[in-house]
Amino acid sequence: MLSYSTQLISQDDIDVVVEVLKSSFLAQGPRVAEFESNLAQYVGVNYAVTFNSATSALQAAYNIAGIQENDEIITTPISFVATSNMFVCAGAKPIWCDVKSDGNIDETKIEALITPNTKAIVPVDFAGKPVDIQVINSIAKKNNLLVIQDASHALGSGINNEKVGSFADMTIFSFHAIKPITTSEGGAVLTNNKEYAEALQLFRSHGIVKKELWNSDMIEMGYNLRMTEVAAALGSSQLKKLDAFIDKRNEIAHYFDVRFKDFALFKTQKVEDKQTTSRHLYPIILNAKLHSQKEAIFLELQKQGLGVQVHYKPIYQNSFYQEKFGYISLTQAEEFYRSEISIPCNQTMDMKDAQYVADTVLAIITQYSKAH
Numbered sequence: 001m002l003s004y005s006t007q008l009i010s011q012d013d014i015d016v017v018v019e020v021l022k023s024s025f026l027a028q029g030p031r032v033a034e035f036e037s038n039l040a041q042y043v044g045v046n047y048a049v050t051f052n053s054a055t056s057a058l059q060a061a062y063n064i065a066g067i068q069e070n071d072e073i074i075t076t077p078i079s080f081v082a083t084s085n086m087f088v089c090a091g092a093k094p095i096w097c098d099v100k101s102d103g104n105i106d107e108t109k110i111e112a113l114i115t116p117n118t119k120a121i122v123p124v125d126f127a128g129k130p131v132d133i134q135v136i137n138s139i140a141k142k143n144n145l146l147v148i149q150d151a152s153h154a155l156g157s158g159i160n161n162e163k164v165g166s167f168a169d170m171t172i173f174s175f176h177a178i179k180p181i182t183t184s185e186g187g188a189v190l191t192n193n194k195e196y197a198e199a200l201q202l203f204r205s206h207g208i209v210k211k212e213l214w215n216s217d218m219i220e221m222g223y224n225l226r227m228t229e230v231a232a233a234l235g236s237s238q239l240k241k242l243d244a245f246i247d248k249r250n251e252i253a254h255y256f257d258v259r260f261k262d263f264a265l266f267k268t269q270k271v272e273d274k275q276t277t278s279r280h281l282y283p284i285i286l287n288a289k290l291h292s293q294k295e296a297i298f299l300e301l302q303k304q305g306l307g308v309q310v311h312y313k314p315i316y317q318n319s320f321y322q323e324k325f326g327y328i329s330l331t332q333a334e335e336f337y338r339s340e341i342s343i344p345c346n347q348t349m350d351m352k353d354a355q356y357v358a359d360t361v362l363a364i365i366t367q368y369s370k371a372h
């Protein structure tokens with residue numbers, strides 16, 4: 001099965017992991033700090049603070065930003081649930097903003113949603129395509145809001161030669177198995193703000209500071225959300241290959257773009273000239289007349305060996321959210337959910353695989369458009 005996204009682990013990754021397993025530190029050794037320094041350098045920011053997942057990183061970021069009961073956060077419904085879950089955990093209310101046809105938050109609709117309770121804007125770079133951060137940052141500045149960017153898809157993406165991770169107050173990345181690079185499970189918050197970095201470090205590690213000799217002091221409430229040495233060593237090894245992974249995914253994506261250019265039955269995600277994308281996903285957006293056939297198309301693609309997936313059911317449509325916040329409807333987000341299929345585009349594929357994927361997608365969708 002060719003997967004919409006998957007990890008690529010090679011011998012050098014295995015070697016560094018084995019080396020850590022044979023070393024004296026499995027936790028709280030030098031590898032975590034090393035990985036953090038590598039990450040910060042790659043993205044071009046001052047601080048990277050790692051966590052055992054991006055979900056933990058989101059939880060920490062919202063907490064140290066002071067998000068609390070009755071605060072509101074403007075965010076996108078087209079994301080993995082964790083983006084909203086972690087501020088609902090903090091007692092805050094998600095205000096979902098509609099999206100554009102590329103799956104990213106519609107920045108022109110943000111300002112109308114701001115109230116005296118709004119504390120932050122939380123955009124997600126869908127599929128790796130950077131959100132319009134310039135506009136989002138200027139709205140935030142004008143209204144005294146924080147920008148916390150969930151860039152779980154977008155490690156290595158950028159705008160005008162600057163990397164995603166250097167634009168927002170805090171940016172979250174995920175190193176879950178199928179994200180742009182992996183530590184098996186893992187995540188990080190990147191920031192240029194020293195106070196945030198220190199608060200994040202306390203939050204992930206019991207709120208304890210070391211004093212002298214055996215004496216330490218717990219000065220804040222904290223958790224244990226730390227990354228292991230094994231994970232961090234894998235992360236540093238993977239990070240060396242990130243650009244090669246991205247080049248490979250872009251090579252496949254460009255090939256798809258050409259194959260699909262004149263095909264009228266679906267659209268693809270357009271990336272602007274000034275933008276680069278990690279291509280975490282390659283979404284196709286079916287025309288409305290194919291919506292009734294989407295289930296059949298999805299099943300047939302799977303049957304032909306394409307590990308497709310749909311990203312995402314709008315978060316507010318999950319039963320937890322419906323029960324807690326009631327009926328919500330956003331036209332474009334729901335249209336996007338009805339239309340989207342993520343097709344295989346990952347760094348383990350060769351161009352023959354890519355050709356097979358393109359041929360199969362074109363043939364099946366043509367066939368079902370006729371059946372309609």
Ligand SMILES: *Cc1c(COP(=O)(O)O)cnc(C)c1O
Pocket residue numbers: 053054055056079080082083124150152153174175176185186187
């Ligand atoms: C994967 C993902 C997360 C959660 O990441 P984990 O590392 O699995 O906790 C959060 N937000 C988005 C947009 C994601 O894609």
